[in-house]
Amino acid sequence: MKLFYAALFLVFTLHAFGQDPPSRQDSKNEGVPGFKLYPNPVFDDVVYITTDRNAQKTVAIYDVFGEVVLRDVIKNNILNISDLVPGVYVLQVMEAQKTSTRKLVVK
Numbered sequence: 372m373k374l375f376y377a378a379l380f381l382v383f384t385l386h387a388f389g390q391d392p393p394s395r396q397d398s399k400n401e402g403v404p405g406f407k408l409y410p411n412p413v414f415d416d417v418v419y420i421t422t423d424r425n426a427q428k429t430v431a432i433y434d435v436f437g438e439v440v441l442r443d444v445i446k447n448n449i450l451n452i453s454d455l456v457p458g459v460y461v462l463q464v465m466e467a468q469k470t471s472t473r474k475l476v477v478k
Contacts, residue, residue: 402471403428403464412476416453420445422466429465432475434458452477 405423432441455477462475
């Protein structure tokens with residue numbers, strides 16, 4: 372019986388490590404290029420969102436239940452989050468038909 376469990380463990384281990392890692396080229400083409408969000412966690416009423424293009428961005432912030440709590444279009448890199456209560460959110464940025472998401476912590 373010990374031999375059976377050892378063989379089973381070996382098969383699962385080899386299978387898990389034998390798979391190809393995801394391609395870096397595929398992940399490079401996804402999302403908004405150069406997307407940065409700071410500061411995170413946020414202690415003030417503003418958060419800065421920068422990208423390579425720094426074009427007009429549509430920003431949506433979701434709470435932990437998936438409800439949209441803030442939606443805004445920004446032309447610069449400053450987003451006012453003074454209406455948010457402290458908590459954990461998901462921030463989604465859309466620019467030039469590309470989308471990126473990040474976790475946002477408001478303290």
